[in-house]
Amino acid sequence: xxxxxxxxxxxxxxxxxxxxxxxxxxxxxxxxxxxxxxxxxxxxxxxxxxxxxxxxxxxxxxxxxxxxxxxxxxxxxxxxxxxxxxxxxxxxxxxxxxxxxxxxxxxxxxxxxxxxxxxxxxxxxxxxxxxxxxxxxxxxxxxxxxxxxxxxxxxxxxxxxxxxxxxxxxxxxxxxxxxxxxxxxxxxxxxxxxxxxxxxxxxxxxxxxxxxxxxxxxxxxxxxxxxxxxxxxxxxxxxxxxxxxxxxxxxxxxxxxxxxxxxxxxxxxxxxxxxxxxxxxxxxxxxxxxxxxxxxxxxxxxxxxxxxxxxxxxxxxxxxxxxxxxxxxxxxxxxxxxxxxxxxxxxxxxxxxxxxxxxxxxxxxxxxxxxxxxxxxxxxxxxxxxxxxxxxxxxxxxxxxxxxxxxxxxxxxxxxxxxxxxxxxxxxxxxxxxxxxxxxxxxxxxxxxxxxxxxxxxxxxxxxxxxxxxxxxxxxxxxxxxxxxxxxxxxxxxxxxxxxxxxxxxxxxxxxxxxxxx
Numbered sequence: 001x002x003x004x005x006x007x008x009x010x011x012x013x014x015x016x017x018x019x020x021x022x023x024x025x026x027x028x029x030x031x032x033x034x035x036x037x038x039x040x041x042x043x044x045x046x047x048x049x050x051x052x053x054x055x056x057x058x059x060x061x062x063x064x065x066x067x068x069x070x071x072x073x074x075x076x077x078x079x080x081x082x083x084x085x086x087x088x089x090x091x092x093x094x095x096x097x098x099x100x101x102x103x104x105x106x107x108x109x110x111x112x113x114x115x116x117x118x119x120x121x122x123x124x125x126x127x128x129x130x131x132x133x134x135x136x137x138x139x140x141x142x143x144x145x146x147x148x149x150x151x152x153x154x155x156x157x158x159x160x161x162x163x164x165x166x167x168x169x170x171x172x173x174x175x176x177x178x179x180x181x182x183x184x185x186x187x188x189x190x191x192x193x194x195x196x197x198x199x200x201x202x203x204x205x206x207x208x209x210x211x212x213x214x215x216x217x218x219x220x221x222x223x224x225x226x227x228x229x230x231x232x233x234x235x236x237x238x239x240x241x242x243x244x245x246x247x248x249x250x251x252x253x254x255x256x257x258x259x260x261x262x263x264x265x266x267x268x269x270x271x272x273x274x275x276x277x278x279x280x281x282x283x284x285x286x287x288x289x290x291x292x293x294x295x296x297x298x299x300x301x302x303x304x305x306x307x308x309x310x311x312x313x314x315x316x317x318x319x320x321x322x323x324x325x326x327x328x329x330x331x332x333x334x335x336x337x338x339x340x341x342x343x344x345x346x347x348x349x350x351x352x353x354x355x356x357x358x359x360x361x362x363x364x365x366x367x368x369x370x371x372x373x374x375x376x377x378x379x380x381x382x383x384x385x386x387x388x389x390x391x392x393x394x395x396x397x398x399x400x401x402x403x404x405x406x407x408x409x410x411x412x413x414x415x416x417x418x419x420x421x422x423x424x425x426x427x428x429x430x431x432x433x434x435x436x437x438x439x440x441x442x443x444x445x446x447x448x449x450x451x452x453x454x455x456x457x458x459x460x461x462x463x464x465x466x467x468x469x470x471x472x473x474x475x476x477x478x479x480x481x482x483x484x485x486x487x488x489x490x491x492x493x494x495x496x497x498x499x500x501x502x503x504x505x506x507x508x509x510x511x512x513x514x515x516x517x518x
Contacts, residue, residue, distance in 0.1 A: 008033075018223035019152040023159050031220065035150050036163065038215045042103055043143040043167025045211050046136040048174045049114050049204035050079070051345065051372075053130060055178040055365045058350050060197050061126075071123045073480035075130045076346045077473055082134025084469035090141040091462015092318060098227030099149060099458070100219060103142035107212035110136030115205040118198030136208070141465045143167060145458050148450045149222055154387065157398070157447025161383020164446055165375045165439070171345050172372025175365040177203075183362070321456045322463055325507045330449055330460065331467035332504050333402050336497040337409065337441040339471015343493070345372060347479055348431075351486040355422055367428065374435045375442075382443025390447075398448040399509040402441060403501045409437040410498035417491025442468075451510055 008027040011020035020032040027033035053061065057072055067075075086106065093102045113132035120126050144160050151159035181203055185196035221227035321327060349368035352359055359367065382405065389397035412434035421427035445464065452460050479489050 013223070014152045017152075019156075020150060020223070021152045021154055023151060023155055023162070025162070031223070032150055035146060035219050036159065038211070038219055039143050039147045040163040040166035042107060042211050042215055043139055043163065044170040044173070045204070045207050046107060046110065046139040047167055047170030048177065049110065049170075049201075049208055050083070050133060050136040051171045051174045052114070052117075052178050052201060052204055053079070053133075054346050054349065055175045055368075056182060056197050056200070058353070060182065060193055064194055064197065065121070065123060065126060067123055067126070069483060070480065071126075073476065075123075075126050077476045077480065078127050079130040079134040079137070080342060080469050080472040080476060082131045083137030084466050084473060086135050086138025087141050087462050087466035087469055089462075090138045091145075091458045091460070091465070094142050094145040094458030094461070095456065096458075098221040099142040099146035100215065100221050100227075103139055103146060104212040104216050106135055106139040106142065107208050107215075110134075110139070111205050111208040111212070114201055114208065117201035120198075137469065138465075140164070140167070141458070141462045144446055144449070144461050144465070148457055148461070153450065154391075156450045157383040157386035157390065157444070158380065159383070160446040160450070161386070161443030162380045165377075165379025165383075165443060168341070168375035168379060168439070168442070169373050171341075172369040172375065175349065175369030175372065179362050179365050318456065318459050321453050321459050324453065324511060326452045326509065326511055327460050327463050329399075329504045329507050329509075330445060330452060330464040332500050333406060334442070334445050334464045334468040335471035335474075336406055336493075336500050337438055337445060337471075338465075338468030339473075339475055340409070340413070340493050340497065341438055341442065342469065342472030343475035343479060344490075346476060347486060350484075352427075354484055354486065355420070355427065356424055370428075371431060371435055374432065375439050378436050378439035379443040382440030382445075383447045384443075385440070386444045386447030395448065395451050395509040398444065398451070400505075402444045402448065403505045405437045405441040405444060406501040407498050409434060409441060410494040410496075410501075412437060413494030413497065414491045415494075417487045417489070417494060420487035448509060453511070 024033040352364040
């Protein structure tokens with residue numbers, strides 16, 4: 001039975017890595033609740049600013065700058081391209097510097113071009129500005145890595161889906177806020193549209209900076225303290241539970257994780273001891289020796305310590321992780337789901353205006369916002385289902401959930417494309433159905449990511465997130481060259497989604513023999 005008290009009471013924690021085994025999302029005074037809040041809120045603010053242009057772009061900004069349909073499409077593609085590059089860099093940066101500093105860095109770097117939106121007066125300036133604003137989209141990677149670092153395997157799917165889902169809702173919120181702020185500046189402050197849309201971007205700039213600073217002040221890197229000391233804390237926790245010996249690799253060598261042999265005792269003098277941290281047990285083995293500490297077996301503690309301490313990557317060591325079939329599966333499925341979400345989010349308002357001209361800019365924007373806002377419910381649902389299935393079917397269950405909802409997403413995309421509804425109820429109903437499977441698929445995807453190469457979680461998260469942006473670029477290009485034939489592109493994306501997921505469904509969810517992550 002669901003215990004609602006877990007939403008505010010201090011959670012039980014894993015005795016080795018101190019990750020929470022429940023989500024105190026309504027308790028910002030608890031460190032786990034605080035990190036949970038800043039994970040989703042930081043990404044939501046970033047997503048709002050990242051997608052702040054589309055609600056005003058097709059009418060107000062395009063008219064002011066004299067943009068063609070191709071110019072608008074090119075600016076959408078440029079924005080996604082920048083985010084793709086940042087996500088590829090953000091993953092290894094999380095593993096090296098920690099997700100908190102990487103997160104705040106993405107926010108502050110993206111805040112600068114956001115504030116400079118008023119300096120745009122031609123198409124070239126718009127393309128350059130949207131490229132650098134795209135830095136904000138890279139904040140998704142540290143959002144997920146930070147969440148993964150604070151929540152244990154039994155709830156990490158739900159935690160990642162909630163932070164990602166609430167954050168993705170920024171793509172819907174922007175369709176409400178940006179036109180509302182713009183209209184207020186025109187109607188109540190007497191600004192011309194030429195000036196008003198430029199002033200509008202000051203609002204997200206202020207929110208981004210305040211959030212980044214608060215994140216740095218109020219939150220830690222990991223549940224055990226500093227990012228640079230995470231391996232030390234894990235070994236000390238083992239020793240405090242009566243487990244002695246050198247079992248934790250000093251972060252810095254991804255390839256060390258391939259070693260699964262028996263570790264030599266502390267002080268044995270073997271060569272491997274130079275790369276290991278070892279502490280003698282300081283007290284007899286105990287059960288539940290700390291307040292709010294979950295009870296797990298000795299072998300599970302050892303597997304957690306050996307397999308789930310994130311290490312600093314180098315290019316040579318990261319390459320096998322990037323090219324592993326399991327990472328490619330995560331990337332391929334997210335290419336379809338999040339890529340489709342990004343591309344559709346950019347054109348949905350224009351699609352509604354084309355089929356329902358009476359809606360105009362604000363009306364179509366409000367309905368388009370619903371697609372993004374449904375992330376608040378549907379993406380977390382995917383994570384919750386992922387965790388529930390995990391208790392019965394393990395990681396294979398999580399994998400089949402991803403592919404199952406992807407195929408159903410494809411069916412809805414094809415239905416929208418082939419029918420091209422002219423009735424509002426039919427259109428909005430089909431889009432909502434498509435959003436249910438699409439967005440829950442995003443949540444399910446990052447429910448499995450923490451299990452794949454957990455010692456290189458930043459790299460896997462970065463590759464997966466970047467693949468989502470690559471999908472957004474590919475689908476945005478298809479939209480560009482089909483001009484306003486939006487329905488045709490919907491069914492093309494649907495066919496691609498079904499085909500790619502069926503092709504990837506046979507690959508194992510985690511590498512054979514992997515320690516940790518189960």
